[in-house]
Amino acid sequence: MNKLLGSIEEAVRACGLRDGMTISFHHHLRGGDYVLNLVMEAIAAQGIHDLTINASAIQDGHGPLGAHIRNKVVTGIEANFIGPVIGRVISEGHLERPVIFRTHGGRASDIDDGTSHIDVAFIAAPSADERGNCNGILGPSACGSLGYAMPDARHADKVVVITDNLMPYPLSPISISEADVDYVVRVDKIGDPAGIATGSTKLTRDPVALRIASQASRVIEASGLLRDGFSFQTGAGGASLAVAGMLTETMVAGKIHGSYALGGTTGYLVDMLEAGCFEKLLDVQCFDLKAIASLRENPRHVEISASQYAGPKSKSCAADGLDVVLLGATQIDTDFNVNVHTDSNGRIIGGSGGHSDVAACAKLTIIVAPLSRARLPIVVDHVLTTSTPGDTVDVLVTQAGVAVNPKRGDLIERLRAAKLPLVSIESLRELAERQCGVPRPAALSDRVVGRVLYRDGKVIDTIYGVQ
Amino acid sequence: MNKLLGSIEEAVRACGLRDGMTISFHHHLRGGDYVLNLVMEAIAAQGIHDLTINASAIQDGHGPLGAHIRNKVVTGIEANFIGPVIGRVISEGHLERPVIFRTHGGRASDIDDGTSHIDVAFIAAPSADERGNCNGILGPSACGSLGYAMPDARHADKVVVITDNLMPYPLSPISISEADVDYVVRVDKIGDPAGIATGSTKLTRDPVALRIASQASRVIEASGLLRDGFSFQTGAGGASLAVAGMLTETMVAGKIHGSYALGGTTGYLVDMLEAGCFEKLLDVQCFDLKAIASLRENPRHVEISASQYAGPKSKSCAADGLDVVLLGATQIDTDFNVNVHTDSNGRIIGGSGGHSDVAACAKLTIIVAPLSRARLPIVVDHVLTTSTPGDTVDVLVTQAGVAVNPKRGDLIERLRAAKLPLVSIESLRELAERQCGVPRPAALSDRVVGRVLYRDGKVIDTIYGVQ
Numbered sequence: 001m002n003k004l005l006g007s008i009e010e011a012v013r014a015c016g017l018r019d020g021m022t023i024s025f026h027h028h029l030r031g032g033d034y035v036l037n038l039v040m041e042a043i044a045a046q047g048i049h050d051l052t053i054n055a056s057a058i059q060d061g062h063g064p065l066g067a068h069i070r071n072k073v074v075t076g077i078e079a080n081f082i083g084p085v086i087g088r089v090i091s092e093g094h095l096e097r098p099v100i101f102r103t104h105g106g107r108a109s110d111i112d113d114g115t116s117h118i119d120v121a122f123i124a125a126p127s128a129d130e131r132g133n134c135n136g137i138l139g140p141s142a143c144g145s146l147g148y149a150m151p152d153a154r155h156a157d158k159v160v161v162i163t164d165n166l167m168p169y170p171l172s173p174i175s176i177s178e179a180d181v182d183y184v185v186r187v188d189k190i191g192d193p194a195g196i197a198t199g200s201t202k203l204t205r206d207p208v209a210l211r212i213a214s215q216a217s218r219v220i221e222a223s224g225l226l227r228d229g230f231s232f233q234t235g236a237g238g239a240s241l242a243v244a245g246m247l248t249e250t251m252v253a254g255k256i257h258g259s260y261a262l263g264g265t266t267g268y269l270v271d272m273l274e275a276g277c278f279e280k281l282l283d284v285q286c287f288d289l290k291a292i293a294s295l296r297e298n299p300r301h302v303e304i305s306a307s308q309y310a311g312p313k314s315k316s317c318a319a320d321g322l323d324v325v326l327l328g329a330t331q332i333d334t335d336f337n338v339n340v341h342t343d344s345n346g347r348i349i350g351g352s353g354g355h356s357d358v359a360a361c362a363k364l365t366i367i368v369a370p371l372s373r374a375r376l377p378i379v380v381d382h383v384l385t386t387s388t389p390g391d392t393v394d395v396l397v398t399q400a401g402v403a404v405n406p407k408r409g410d411l412i413e414r415l416r417a418a419k420l421p422l423v424s425i426e427s428l429r430e431l432a433e434r435q436c437g438v439p440r441p442a443a444l445s446d447r448v449v450g451r452v453l454y455r456d457g458k459v460i461d462t463i464y465g466v467q
Numbered sequence: 468m469n470k471l472l473g474s475i476e477e478a479v480r481a482c483g484l485r486d487g488m489t490i491s492f493h494h495h496l497r498g499g500d501y502v503l504n505l506v507m508e509a510i511a512a513q514g515i516h517d518l519t520i521n522a523s524a525i526q527d528g529h530g531p532l533g534a535h536i537r538n539k540v541v542t543g544i545e546a547n548f549i550g551p552v553i554g555r556v557i558s559e560g561h562l563e564r565p566v567i568f569r570t571h572g573g574r575a576s577d578i579d580d581g582t583s584h585i586d587v588a589f590i591a592a593p594s595a596d597e598r599g600n601c602n603g604i605l606g607p608s609a610c611g612s613l614g615y616a617m618p619d620a621r622h623a624d625k626v627v628v629i630t631d632n633l634m635p636y637p638l639s640p641i642s643i644s645e646a647d648v649d650y651v652v653r654v655d656k657i658g659d660p661a662g663i664a665t666g667s668t669k670l671t672r673d674p675v676a677l678r679i680a681s682q683a684s685r686v687i688e689a690s691g692l693l694r695d696g697f698s699f700q701t702g703a704g705g706a707s708l709a710v711a712g713m714l715t716e717t718m719v720a721g722k723i724h725g726s727y728a729l730g731g732t733t734g735y736l737v738d739m740l741e742a743g744c745f746e747k748l749l750d751v752q753c754f755d756l757k758a759i760a761s762l763r764e765n766p767r768h769v770e771i772s773a774s775q776y777a778g779p780k781s782k783s784c785a786a787d788g789l790d791v792v793l794l795g796a797t798q799i800d801t802d803f804n805v806n807v808h809t810d811s812n813g814r815i816i817g818g819s820g821g822h823s824d825v826a827a828c829a830k831l832t833i834i835v836a837p838l839s840r841a842r843l844p845i846v847v848d849h850v851l852t853t854s855t856p857g858d859t860v861d862v863l864v865t866q867a868g869v870a871v872n873p874k875r876g877d878l879i880e881r882l883r884a885a886k887l888p889l890v891s892i893e894s895l896r897e898l899a900e901r902q903c904g905v906p907r908p909a910a911l912s913d914r915v916v917g918r919v920l921y922r923d924g925k926v927i928d929t930i931y932g933v934q
Contacts, residue, residue, distance in 0.1 A: 001783055001787055001788065003782075003783065131783045131787075132782070132783070159782070168726065168746065169726065169727075170726070170727050170746075170747050170749055170769070170785065172747060172766070172767065172769040173766070173769070174769060174771070174775075177771070177772070177774075177775045178775060178781075178782065178783045178784070178785075179772065179774045179775040179778060179781035179782060179783065179784060180781075180782060181782055181783070182782050259635065259636065259637070260636075260637050279635065279637075280637050280639060282637055299639070299640070300639065302637070302639040302640070302641060304641070304644070305644070305646065307644075307646045308641075308644045308645060308646040311646060314645075314646035314647075315470075315599070315626070315645065315646055315647060315648055315649050316468055316470065316598045316599070316645045316646065316648070317645070317646060318637065318645075320468055320598075321468065
């Protein structure tokens with residue numbers, strides 16, 4: 001048994017990769033990931049074409065993928081998120097087959113039950129041993145949790161672990177087991193540490209974001225859910241993180257002992273854990289160095305798989321029954337439908353990630369968003385793309401007021417009693433339009449460039465190309 | 468979502484268990500397990516028949532299973548080990564279909580790849596939360612690793628966790644995930660702590676066993692394998708444990724830093740870990756309280772699944788490339804074939820467990836055994852049942868000398884140079900017969916009561932009933 005190969009090229013050959021197959025990647029190295037580019041370069045050099053990439057996310061560091069799309073090395077992409085760089089390539093019609101967008105939970109479940117078959121999974125591993133045991137918490141490219149890669153490792157026909165930190169056998173902790181790994185390749189660097197753990201995790205000083213955060217905190221307090229046993233997920237946007245800071249004060253002052261926070265984790269959730277706001281952090285992905293260090297050192301900070309995070313076909317998942325989630329929006333319409341896939345021109349700039357998963361699972365789903373960004377209204381008549389259906393969204397908090405989904409009469413009463421500035425979502429839409437004007441409709445082509453699958457696998461929307 | 472049910476009866480009904488299905492159990496609670504009996508009682512009370520039990524082991528605490536066999540509630544058993552109490556029931560011909568014996572690794576791999584389908588897995592969990600996250604290291608019935616239950620949890624259609632220590636959600640560490648668990652039942656007690664962690668883990672004072680241990684230690688030292696990076700597995704028999712103690716002294720004195728020990732772990736392996744003899748303990752099963760405490764507290768003591776322990780169809784396993792394993796024998800013949808399934812009367816009294824797995828994987832497989840037990844020779848012409856084929860056994864160490872498999876000429880030279888008392892295995896057989904006489908051949912019936920599958924799934928031997 002010798003799994004340790006000399007290069008990615010060798011691993012590609014050893015796996016028998018050929019035209020038409022599906023390969024997979026995870027995005028825990030975020031903007032700092034080198035592995036997708038290294039693998040695609042090796043594959044392209046071998047003259048292989050017509051591949052489908054199934055990735056938890058395509059990041060803006062994956063620019064070279066554009067050339068592989070144009071050269072038909074890659075003709076299909078399935079992902080939960082696609083950043084603007086490759087999003088533009090797809091929106092302009094260069095990818096042969098429409099992108100399939102899933103959610104983080106949906107992707108995991110589709111891999112788990114065989115709906116998505118993966119021929120070869122390439123797993124960027126911050127630490128690995130020569131037989132493939134690996135984790136994300138040790139090494140110079142530490143990224144924290146490897147949760148999104150776990151379903152791939154379990155089910156792919158072939159699994160290649162790529163690391164820049166080869167450690168003596170047996171490595172522990174074991175996030176992905178040698179039992180599932182075919183080959184191991186050592187490279188100089190799997191990623192840029194600065195890109196792995198930067199991003200939107202600095203606390204905002206923007207007064208609009210702080211005002212939104214303050215109102216969102218009041219909504220949570222007024223909801224009746226902020227009590228012993230409280231569970232919570234927040235995004236990594238400025239307002240969302242500011243809410244975490246405000247909630248910490250409230251919970252500590254009120255001696256409220258929550259149950260767990262779920263993430264996508266940041267240092268702000270770690271602070272809450274350490275302040276006693278929560279018993280546990282369940283972690284499918286780390287956003288910053290403090291979260292990575294905490295996962296390494298604090299036994300109450302627990303790595304979980306994407307299947308356990310939010311898999312709709314899992315027997316249960318951590319998202320089930322969450323009390324409160326805070327989420328962002330690129331657009332939200334007067335039916336509370338949220339778009340996080342396309343910008344107002346119709347270009348692909350993101351994806352659901354776990355957005356629609358946790359919105360569906362939580363007792364209270366709060367969207368925090370300013371009325372407008374770059375003079376474009378965020379509250380609109382109809383979202384260009386439905387990422388998260390409005391019937392799973394309860395509240396929109398903007399700087400100009402709080403709109404509650406009319407189906408949540410109970411919540412309206414509670415928030416009114418707490419004297420929150422309740423407004424109708426239509427009035428927020430009007431205000432946004434008054435401030436920004438009504439933007440020209442996006443100029444779209446007839447070409448379908450993407451399909452958005454809801455977490456249950458059904459097509460919830462179709463994305464057209466831009467002209 | 469409410470997985471927490473009021474009784475095992477309810478869980479049996481909720482799983483839709485019916486005639487002809489296969490249910491599974493793990494044996495981490497060893498002689499102290501109550502769960503198999505509780506579940507079978509609930510099933511029998513519902514009038515269900517013709518079940519197959521697929522268990523990692525059937526222990527002597529499972530005596531009530533005899534009645535379920537006679538009443539045709541259970542008509543098939545697949546197991547890696549069956550103790551004498553139920554072994555006798557089977558050997559006397561009461562089980563409708565022949566037992567299928569597997570190895571620990573073979574069972575895991577057959578579950579992993581679907582060869583063995585499990586309809587409902589019942590998992591005794593020393594700690595669990597209401598959604599089914601569970602581990603074996605916390606609670607009054609702590610048993611340590613849950614490694615043998617992991618393939619069952621991954622692949623069974625329905626998974627029921629049975630615990631006597633329900634803890635707040637989310638429990639951690641997570642050995643088995645809520646994502647795989649359908650139902651949770653709380654019972655008063657899942658087992659008898661005294662039976663969970665007793666057994667053969669006391670150091671022997673028997674002079675014969677100590678002499679065998681001393682020779683076995685010398686064999687290991689002379690083999691050339693006892694050097695930095697050394698890896699090791701030992702059983703829980705008296706001589707095997709004594710070897711661990713002797714090796715500790717040698718390794719500490721010689722400043723030899725081993726890589727890992729694999730187990731079935733006891734306090735003696737924990738002592739070796741703590742003394743710096745090994746970097747890691749990889750643990751599929753704990754035998755005593757010290758091992759359980761170490762798994763709970765020492766991050767270098769790592770729980771692994773049965774698939775990672777020894778799965779022949781895993782992409783690799785920890786047993787692969789082990790330097791040295793020490794194993795026992797009920798009989799060993801002059802071709803070095805070992806029997807651990809049947810006694811000299813042909814009655815089922817055990818099974819391979821991991822015996823033939825690690826024998827196949829290790830560089831040096833040593834059988835430690837006295838020449839005779841209870842005036843019955845252990846070294847014989849032909850074993851009654853082949854559990855582990857002789858071509859995977861390298862050395863037999865008895866109190867009367869050391870016999871090396873003739874195919875290991877290299878080893879013979881090394882041991883001769885170290886002045887070990889080498890003898891032929893035939894001479895040991897003769898000596899054993901001189902001491903004990905040649906026993907009467909076992910009086911067997913024509914009825915096939917068991918088939919022994921080697922780790923590759925092929926039938927390596929057939930077990931006949933006793934008259």
